Amino acid sequence: MSTAESNSGLTPTEHAHIEMLSRHYENKRSACVEVLKYVQTRYKFVADHHLSEIANLLAMSRTELESVATYYNLIFRQQVGAHVILLCDSVSCWIMGRDKLCAHLRQHLGIEPGETTPDGAYTLLPIVCLGHCDHAPAMLLDDELHGDLDIKRLDELLPLPTEPRL
Amino acid sequence: METPLTQNIRPGQPPLGIEDYMKAGGYRAAHKALTTMSPADIINLISQSKLRGRGGAGFPTGAKWSLIPTAELPPTTHYLIANADEMEPGTFKDRFLLEGDPHQLIEAIIITAYAIQAHISYIFLRGEYHMAQRRLQQAIMEAAAKSYLGTDILHSGFNLSIHVHTSGGRYICGEETALLSALEGKRAVPRAKPPFPQISGLWGKPTIVNNVETLSNIPHIINNGANWFSNLGLGEDGGTKLYGASGHVRRPGIWELPMGTSLRDIIEIHAGGMKDGYELRAVLPGGASTSFLTPEHLDVAMNYASVEKLGSRLGTGAVIALDQKTCPVGMIRNLEHFFAQESCGWCTPCRDGLPWVEHLLTSIESGEGEEEDLEILQQHLGLLGMGRTFCAHAPGAMAPLASGLKYFRADFERHIHEKHCPWSEK
Known part of the structure; x- marks a missing residue:
């Protein structure tokens, strides 16, 4: 996280990893989604200066790479919280009550979908069908899939650090 | 009742590693295919089985493969892509197969790549399927360690490498030509057909894109034959x-x-x-x-x-x-929200039409709809229908709307006349 706020560039190790990813394809730019995601795992989001640097490495124009980066649900061009909540909003989860869960999360976290809690702990986002429809409602919390959600389970999974401990 | 695709899957438990998969009969089909069959033999067998694509469109798999050019001079690179970009709302079958029996897919890819003479295969996996990614990568490592991947596989002279490509999350990537654009590092916009991917696909090379469930059938057809496969089905479609x-x-x-x-x-x-x-x-x-x-x-x-x-x-x-406790208008609004959001934006009817459809449905659902909104929705069925758009995204979006307007007309009208959602009181 240390470099997320600064304008420092990617490290030599990161360059080497990006080079390795691009070797899987006939041309370098084909690796761009995976490279964006890799940089995101390192810095939580893709900052402007990282986008420019990746574009250079993959022989793309900055605009081309931006057009790809902004196309995808899972690539973040803004700072996100320490944990990203992706709450499914597709049809099976909707039938099984995801709107009530979303309303609870808005109240519990004090933010709207698309926002990050002021302490930087959580970002709440909608996501399309997670393929967990037999356990709807479902969400991804970072990389972990959770199903059969109810309000009690959400509260267990998403503790608020500011809540006084009993 | 035979369940070849899921016979090794134990829900809630890790998938079989390569040793156990082989003990269960795994990689027998790869041996048989690569050491006793020609690529043409395999394509013929799959054509005879009448296997149809399980990704949604139902195109005959053998016919798709047989469009791959053979004996080109000079030889051209071919690609095989396993379409694991499962994102159709309500669908969770490919995730079940990917997480439950990754070696079944790897074996299927080996056989299929051999049949179409592809030496590089990509598994195009949706980015949200983290567990599937880990399990596939583990299975690929195990298969490579046993020389089922790499060079001169089973002394057949056939070479193959498989890469897992994880996507960034966008429904249209499941459309096979949009998938090709995505793999090339561009915005995942569908392409005009023809040329079909079998002729000019990934980086302009002949390419086959098959769904995960479709591919998973291949080893079993190799082992048991086309008739066995046909007889698994209850009617004209086999398997x-x-x-x-x-x-x-x-x-x-x-x-x-x-x-x-x-x-x-x-x-x-x-x-x-x-x-x-x-x-x-x-x-x-x-x-x-x-x-x-x-x-x-x-x-x-x-x-x-x-x-x-x-x-x-x-x-x-x-x-x-x-x-009966769920509002059909609300359900259709949810569906059209999905389609509007996931439109790639390339062609105007889809890019502008779907958000308008969603807007009208939101108005009706919230009690602000008017009688003429139903007429406008009805018009969109034609404006966004097959032949009016670049790909099948918008026509697919119109399917639940058209049938919804037909079966739930009275419910739509109640929303408009009562100026609220009758289901919102519960």
Whole structure:
């Protein structure tokens, strides 16, 4: 996280990893989604200066790479919280009550979908069908899939650090 | 009842490693294919089996493969892509296969790549499927360690490497030409056909894109033959099918059943019927982009032709149940929100039409709709219909809307006349 706020560039190790990813394809730019995601795992989001640097490495124009980066649900061009909540909003989860869960999360976290809690702990986002429809409602919390959600389970999974401990 | 695709899958437990997979008969088909069959033999066998694509469109797999050029001079690179970009709302069958038996897919890719003479294969995996990614990568490492991947596989002279490409999350990437754009590092916009991917696909090279469930059938057809496969089905379509059910059914889940199992059996027997207090009003038989069927259609055989006769599609075989306590207008609004959001924006009818459809449905659902809104929605069925758009995204989006306007007309009108959603009071 240390470099997320600064304008420092990617490290030599990161360059080497990006080079390795691009070797899987006939041309370098084909690796761009995976490279964006890799940089995101390192810095939580893709900052402007990282986008420019990746574009250079993959022989793309900055605009081309931006057009790809902004196309995808899972690539973040803004700072996100320490944990990203992706709450499914597709049809099976909707039938099984995801709107009530979303309303609870808005109240519990004090933010709207698309926002990050002021302490930087959580970002709440909608996501399309997670393929967990037999356990709807479902969400991804970072990389972990959770199903059969109810309000009690959400509260267990998403503790608020500011809540006084009993 | 045979369940070849799921025989090794133990839900809630890790998948078989390569040793156990081989003990269960795994990689026998790869041996047979690479050491005793020619690529043409395999394509003929798959054509005879009449296997049809399980990604939703139902295109005959053998016919797709046979369009790959052979004996080109000079030899050209071919690519095989496993389409694991499962994102059709209500659908969770490929995730079940990917997480449950990754070696089955790896073996299928080896055989298929050999049949179409591809030496590089990509598994195009949706980015949200983290566990599937880990399990596939583990399986690829194990297969490579046993020399099922790499050079001169089984001393056949055939070389193959497999890469897992994880996507960034966008529904249209599942459309095979949009998938190619995505793999090339561009915005995932569909391409014009022709040329078909079999002629000019990934980086302009001949390319086959097959769905995960489709591919998973291949080793079993190699082992057991085309007739065996045909006889697994209950009607003209052969094989088994992974059917799912979600919504307020008693036991939501996924089952491998003979192709052509009735919708009634799926809902009433396998899913256990509706939960207490819930009645079935309608279903989407095969994901979000299929047309509603109603309880009077329950005896339909869930195969391609039978569901089409009722004006819907088998799609992915993922049944979504609508109950009497859920607002049909709200459900359709949810579906159209998905399609509007996931439109790639390339062609105007889809880019502008779908958000307008969603807007009208939101107005009606919130009690602000007017009688003429129904006429405008009706017009969009034509404006966004097949032939008016660049790909099948918007026509797919119109399927639940068209059938919804037909079956739930009175519910739409109640929203408009009563100026609120009748279901919102509960």
